[in-house]
Amino acid sequence: MNVMNVYEILLNHFGHQCWWPVSHKFRPREFEVCAGAILTQNTNWKNVEKALELLYKNGMRTPEKIAVADIKKLEEAVVPSGFYRQKAQRLKNFSMFVMSFGGFAEFAKDVTRQDLLSLSGLGPETADSMLLYALGRRVFVIDAYTKRTFVRLGFRACEGYEEWRRFFEAEVTEDVDLYKEFHALIVELAKNFCRTKPFCRKCPLNKICAKKI
Ligand code: SF4
Known part of the structure; x- marks a missing residue:
């Protein structure tokens, strides 16, 4: 399993998230x-x-x-x-x-x-x-959801934010839009399945997850 396998499964399950939500009331x-x-x-x-x-x-x-x-x-x-x-x-x-x-x-x-x-x-x-x-820069956003999910999946836990970011940026070499989509999909997974108490039975990553409960 690699990071992009996870992306493909999540995209297939949740579809495009089209983040970040904006009201269009602010300028710019x-x-x-x-x-x-x-x-x-x-x-x-x-x-x-x-x-x-x-x-x-x-x-x-x-x-x-x-x-x-x-x-x-x-x-x-x-x-x-x-x-x-x-x-x-x-x-x-x-x-x-x-x-x-x-x-x-x-x-x-x-x-x-x-x-x-x-x-x-x-x-x-x-x-x-x-x-x-x-700003559309190619930077991978790391949050608590990302760390929790990827450690549970079986990826090695990185030392702090910068190591996690470098890990994803080395593994995910696609364009900025994919970076946007991937982070949004991880958030969706963490809210719906990979919560503090995970709901593994119905999780779309169940078949590839090392820590499923
Ligand atoms: S199978 Fe369970 S532990 Fe693994 S990613 Fe899904 S919810 Fe998280």
Whole structure:
């Protein structure tokens, strides 16, 4: 079994996921992906949608607006996503950072992974989600679901985020769209089958899994 066998089975079972979900209310739409990546830290997507809707209703729909927004108003808007003080500040810092390039288009062209990782509160999973889903860079996003599923399947556990990322990027040499799809499929599997308590009997990977229960 190799990593691409897993991808093919998941795609066959779940079909194309077409991530990342956007409402198209923000400008540019790629900025909404970045804002969502910050807001989704430690919460579910339903709460992120509520916070995005409040940002939109309060006129904070571009990096320009959020960079100069009153921090209290920003905090009120992101309350549904939890950790509202931290997230409001991270969103504002990120927007100011985007504007330091001159605008989102310039940011998208010139920003590096290292630049994003140097921002307070942006860990590798958040930074890589932005790079892949907003900026179309070929970076594999690693999350807790990915590690849990692949260890259970029988792959060797890597040492930390960067080793996992390098492992996937060496194994998966296809294009950016496949990277987007693969991460979304892993999330789908982890939510429906490979949960904390796995539901192996009906799992599409049952036949190739080393740890099935
Ligand atoms: S068979 Fe069970 S342990 Fe293996 S990937 Fe599926 S749900 Fe996870």
